Amino acid sequence: MVSSTVVNTYPLSNYTFGAKEPKMEKDTSVADRLARMKINYMKEGMRTSVEGILLVQEHNHPHLLLLQIGNTFCKLPGGRLKPGENEIDGMKRKLSSKLAASTPSFQPNWQIGECVATWWRPNFETIMYPYCPPHITKPKECKKLFIVHLTERDYFAVPKNLKLLAVPLFELYDNVQRYGPVISTIPQQLSRFQFNMVTS
Template sequence: MVSSPVVNTYPLSSYTFGTKEPKMEKDTSVADRLARMKVNYMKEGMRTSVEAILLVQEHNHPHILLLQIGNTFCKLPGGRLKPGENEIEGLKRKLTSKLGANSPALVPDWQIGECVAIWWRPNFETIMYPYCPPHITKPKRYGPVISTIPQQLSRFRFNMIST
């Protein structure tokens, strides 16, 4: 019998939060965003994106922390990697830029766990797949799938640490 990996979660009260200047969405609509992504894909080809699932506990239950973009849009922290960049180092860079303090003296020591999922988008549409369809030779890979995180995390056991 294979045991499930254990993830330690700590109370939300164990963390200190500050604020950063808000970043507004680059596009005014989903259609504009997809058009911009298509242009970038034609120029740069397929780029890998990484996103972090940050877990905390509240009321003895795991919660996922999301970034709020603008007034209504929420997303996982992360983004596109530089060409040839390692996923772990790229994720640490993205987390530091999006969540780290505005002081070069305070560099976070991010602890990166295992990959939870890989998703593929064969076209510039809203449909994403947990596999690359066999008839697709040049997939477009980007974007979070927040609604599937509970299913992806169901293979883990959570150890609720109290402080």
């Protein structure tokens, strides 16, 4: 794990993007997802998930890489940890599953930085909080967001049914309607970091 208050951001044009086989979503709707979460909760207990904050820069401003499903829904790369799986190992596994080429020689060297936010899902509902409400003794999900330090150049393979977008922080800020409560608060969470805009 890399701990640093400085985040080097490299130009989006430094990165190469390719495609790989589609990664089908397990759920076709939010209701399906919550129903599956309930079944898994009965078997394994609280869901623990990790998501990565990957930053590039354009026009001297940090941009967040988001995966877009369909025309509207955006999410961070990441997902559920296996029972007992270490968070950093799980984060690397999920990033490779979402963004790495199928060829082992093209695997990025993922540098996982610090955890910048923890979100809690008290019930089998879409609502999540950046704290666990005091009356909730058995939250249903704990989601942690980690900063991922990208290298200067890399190759990302994006599943064919998804798009990878580079969204400027100013567009995310306070834009809950478009990006939801978790993604729209990332600019605040990153405010304590110093961005080193590497231009070459």
